[in-house]
Amino acid sequence: MYIIFLGAPGSGKGTQAAYVAQELNLVHIASGDLFRQAVEQGTELGMQVKSYMEKGVLVPDQVTIQVVLERISAPDCEPGVVFDGFPRNLKQAEALDKALVQKAKAIDKVVYIRVPEEELIKRLSGRWVCRNCQTPYHAIDSPPKVWGRCDKCGGELYQRPDDTVEVVKKRLEVYFAQTAPLIGYYNRPGKLLEMDGKGSVAEVGERIIAALQQASV
Ligand code: AMP
Numbered sequence: 001m002y003i004i005f006l007g008a009p010g011s012g013k014g015t016q017a018a019y020v021a022q023e024l025n026l027v028h029i030a031s032g033d034l035f036r037q038a039v040e041q042g043t044e045l046g047m048q049v050k051s052y053m054e055k056g057v058l059v060p061d062q063v064t065i066q067v068v069l070e071r072i073s074a075p076d077c078e079p080g081v082v083f084d085g086f087p088r089n090l091k092q093a094e095a096l097d098k099a100l101v102q103k104a105k106a107i108d109k110v111v112y113i114r115v116p117e118e119e120l121i122k123r124l125s126g127r128w129v130c131r132n133c134q135t136p137y138h139a140i141d142s143p144p145k146v147w148g149r150c151d152k153c154g155g156e157l158y159q160r161p162d163d164t165v166e167v168v169k170k171r172l173e174v175y176f177a178q179t180a181p182l183i184g185y186y187n188r189p190g191k192l193l194e195m196d197g198k199g200s201v202a203e204v205g206e207r208i209i210a211a212l213q214q215a216s217v
Contacts (some may be wrong), residue, residue, distance in 0.1 A: 001026060001080035002105060003025055003085070003212075004196045006182055007113035009171045010120035010127070010206060011197050015136055016113060017084035019205045020212070027077050031068055031086040035059060036160075056162050056170035058088055058178065072099070080108075088177040093185055108213060110186040113207055115197035117172065126167045128157040142201065190215055 003020065007013035014030060021028035027083045035053060036087070038046035052059045065108065068086050087093040100106050104184040116124075131154025137144050144151050162171065186192050197204055 002083070002100065002107045003080070004083045004107055004110045004181070004186070005085075005113065006110055006153040006186070008115065008117075008120050008175045008180075009168070010124040011113040011115045012123075012201065013111075013113050014084055014110070014134070015201055016205055016208055017082045018134075019084040019201075020208060022109070022208055024080075024082075024212075026080045026082050027069065028082050028084060029071055029077075029086070030084040030134075031064060031088075034067055034086075036069065053162055054167070056167040057174055061095075063083060063088070064088070065092055068092075069095070069099050069185045073106065087182060091179065092186060093182055094166065107186070107191070109212060110192045111212070112183055112186075112194050113204070113208075114194060119198075120172060121165075123162050128159055129162055130155040130157050132156070143148060 001024065002132060003024075003026070005013040005020075011211040017030065018028050020026075032053075033047045033171060037111075039053065040046070045063070049059045049065060058064070064086065068083075072081055083096075086188060087096050097107070123138060123141075125213070126141070128137045128144075129135070130150035130153065133150060133153045135152050136152055139202075143194075148157050148207050150157060151156070184191065184197075193208075194216060195204065195208055195211060199207075
């Protein structure tokens with residue numbers, strides 16, 4: 001089973017993709033997390049992608065596609081994957097389709113989480129993320145129990161360097177220009193599930209699981 005999560009930065013797609021992957025026993029692959037790990041570890045990939053991430057623009061397709069396709073060829077991905085942050089444009093979507101066809105597989109569902117733009121900026125500017133397990137928090141809407149520490153693993157919380165106002169604006173611009181057109185690309189009855197992203201994390205999560213069950217995943 002292969003599910004894609006689409007949505008603007010700040011739509012909650014990372015949180016929901018992780019939740020759905022856990023509920024359905026699938027591997028959660030977040031391209032942004034793969035890149036951030038590489039930057040933290042100072043690998044060759046990390047050095048290649050760092051400047052793009054800092055500017056809020058997309059890492060070149062050639063690099064991104066190679067990293068993700070290599071990851072999905074690992075044996076743990078056999079039962080299926082929840083993609084989060086990939087594909088981000090048409091070229092990546094076509095490369096993914098082609099790779100899945102070779103495995104006699106296909107994308108089963110695309111969950112698109114819709115959130116108004118002013119809400120996105122508010123969410124991103126208050127976001128804190130666990131350095132260890134990537135669980136996101138919001139300074140006002142969903143603060144951790146102990147400030148600065150992750151409720152789940154006790155890891156240190158930090159603000160992503162690309163969550164500054166200027167970079168957030170750039171990331172949203174890139175999203176609307178390059179990623180939003182994918183909604184049209186995947187828009188087939190029963191495949192694209194358009195979800196209202198308003199409400200608490202638990203509410204949206206339940207809504208998505210119910211929609212996936214109804215669509216008989
Ligand atoms: P994210 O954590 O998904 O918001 O991604 C953070 C940054 O990583 C993005 O702003 C891009 O610079 C880069 N990135 C993540 N996924 C992709 C992708 N599929 N294609 C190109 N760049 C990506």
